[in-house]
Amino acid sequence: MQSALNTPVSLPVDERLNRAVDWRLGIPLYVYAVVFSSLCIVWGLLWDIMWHMSIGRDGLFAPPHLLIYAGAVVAGLFSGFKILQLTFQKSHPDRAVSVRFWGIFYGSLGALYCVWGALAMLTSAPFDDWWHNTYGLDVQILTPPHTVLAVGMMIVQFGAMISVLALQNRLEDRRPESEAEKRQAARIRLMFGVSAGLLLSILFTLFSENMGEWASHNSSYYTWAAIAFPVYLMAVGRASPLRNGLTIVTAVYMLTMLIPSWILPLFPATPKLGPVLNPITHYQAFIFPLVLIVPGLLLDKLLQRYSGKVNDWLLAAMAGVVFMFALLAVQWPFGEFLHTSPYARNWFFLADSWSYGDDPNWEYRYKYHPYFIQSSTQFGLGFAQALLIAFVSARIGLYWGNWMKRVQR
Template structure:
């Protein structure tokens, strides 16, 4: 009887075509995942830090939120630093082709350089902020030079994480890889939107602001540019809606978790005796206007950007008004004063009063009465601002869709 011997493959990689390629792709992507996780930790740390200031006050630089933010910056910086050094000194030609040169020698993806810059800014801000508070007092102003340095570093890491995911998505050669990296890009983009909305806290976050044109002007300026740009650069369906959902989920989970943490003020004067961490306001219902943006962008395509920008601007402000005008009424009602919606949560420095349930920054005439005409004029201005914001977003998104490095 004849016996045939079949050679056993030396490794399972040789027996399964494409396994080595998938493993190489996964190992090459780990800096992206590390930076996106660091980006998420920065957002969580910032939300926690704001709640800490609203509930406890600034007691020490080494508070848990500050430590989380700085550790996240270090993780992002070390991951991208390793990526730059390994690409420069040990990278293959394919890795070098996907990189950007710095100082004509060091090589790394564009997003990695942005993250490294953001890390330097965040770490630099730490001793600067500590000195500033020692010199000028605790919580003198939110807008201060060290806080601006810190904010620029945070935004740098958020944008760097988004750019790293974007470049990997655009380079992906298979549908499964494009979808996986597209989801990572959506998450990173959603974290950027969270940062943008935090910047809008004083003008466009409380329900009390939603009956004045100032709210719609602020959101028209800051939100369409990012939503439209990220949506145009994404390879997934319903991209703006996905990004808005990420923003809402992150914000809502933070609200629910913070309310469970017992805390008391430690810095006078105390006018509101809070007993648990004070959360951020409930997020805007951004997924609704985002879905409208997705429908319009899919309908118009890539050829009529000026017309599309005008339509997007009018639609964004119109949908925001239709949704949040009535949403504000609900959020100021007793029905929203519960764990889920977390309405009527105020800083320990706020004196309780009827202002909590009133509308702020209304469009008023010379007699200080609410003026529908002035509101309408303000909304027209908001629509024009949104159109300009969307037009820049379309241009930016078209450029982002071509990023390979």
């Protein structure tokens, strides 16, 4: 006789539905799907970079590419289904808070972004394959097909963030009171932090060629950072209801960047294209990311103290100064540690990672190249320019964040 412990329990349909809704906390399934897609895209891209550093030869259906495409397909299918559901099911409760486009279709703003981004990503795949077959290996991250892919990836990730943001803003307007609503609000806030951190990871990756530790004592390093990060961090900080939202976002970004670089080098990989100047036997890690969690923490404190108390122009000026000096205080010594110290040449800090196509005995592998060395005057003038750029970047970010706080569709 079968034991009662092994006998399957048949739950009533309503109870099974309630349990299914409970783990989702009333959050639509497609929102979970697009945030998962965003993670697949980031880790697929990082895997692809490490594949090129370690193996070289790839193709349309290389494993990293498949992970990236899986992210595009999942985001596109779930978001497309949501759009068709809202379009043809006129009684759907979410139709009232959806966007109408082309005079026929209804969908959330985030779902629209995800579909458009997924189409761009999948279009770039055969374009990239043709590019490789015609021109050979890429020597830069942003080749024409990669640019199409990068735009598509960022649109999908922005769509994931906006999908969560719309739910968050609608719930915040209702001021959750019940225990279930509070749990739902906490989950949505966390998902916003995760989705924003994943998009920040892609943003850093696109700028990483100009922000390696080898340039950390050059003003151009800080100029690129001023262009890329204050605009995004201030937008997310303004839109997030989390008390320490930017600390969470930057922590997610750092873990997202580091986990693949900590795991993949544990697996064997050998070059399949020549010339092989560095005969490696395992995957080579990507670079250690900028320690943005420190500027993120300080910007959180700044927003908590002054947001709504001073005008946005003054807040942007303070944010630009805080971000740039915090970044300088962290990255100047830490970049030198990563680039020159033998204690950084290990699994954790990744400083011993070196592509198979680069000479491991290069003179400037572990010291600064003369090209990146500046006098104090040159660095000071360059850093002053970066401060001005950071101010403009932060002001645009606050404007963007004000828009994001109003998104409810």
